[in-house]
Amino acid sequence: MDIKEIQNLIKFVAKSGASEVKLEMEDVKITIRTGSNKTETTIVQAAPIAGMPQVAAPIAPQQVTSLENTAPKAESNDAKFITVKSPIIGTFYRKPSPDKPNFVEVGTEIAVGDVVCVIEAMKLFNEIESEVSGKIVKVLVDDSSPVEFDQPLFLVDPS
Incomplete structure (x- = not known):
């Protein structure tokens, strides 16, 4: 399987x-x-x-873990942003390898198709590409953390 x-x-x-x-x-x-x-x-x-x-x-x-504990005030501020979500379950990495720089930082301009992170699943490293264009405003997951399917990873300002 x-x-x-x-x-x-x-x-x-x-x-x-x-x-x-x-x-x-x-x-x-x-x-x-x-x-x-x-x-x-x-x-x-x-x-x-x-x-x-x-x-x-x-x-x-x-x-x-549940993301329902976030304050309503924070949700209203984040409503104008687009969320980049994890397409798979695995371990989230911000860098292609330990000696390389992060794919994206807060403030980085991204386009559709740009690689924003890598998720390791079953010993395979999957490059996650952005489906939106804009500027990264927040990284929601720590490096080397486990992520679930459809878990928010980044907030992107499309304007």
Whole structure:
């Protein structure tokens, strides 16, 4: 199962209104839980070892953070900005490598198609391109932090 199939499954479950979906195949076990605008996804992949029976590993619960705790005043100021969101689950990086500069900083002018960050998912580094033009006004995620699907990453002023 590749990352695109997992993303499509997450989107489908979120739109369906189901509270929990479990999918188990030979070497992949996926559990997606939704509720009160929160989505938790747990993916376990184990390669079978020759001669050993397969045993499922225990899954530690993941903490899902909510962005609902932001003050209403901040939301009204940010309403004129466009939010660049994460298209995948993974680890957010602002640089292409540790010895290189950040892709974008606050105040950087970006155009459609410019790379704004990298998200590592399943040992693959995915360049995230901007779908809007404008100026970066705020970086919402710390470098090397885990991000969820559709999590806001940047605020962009389109004017």
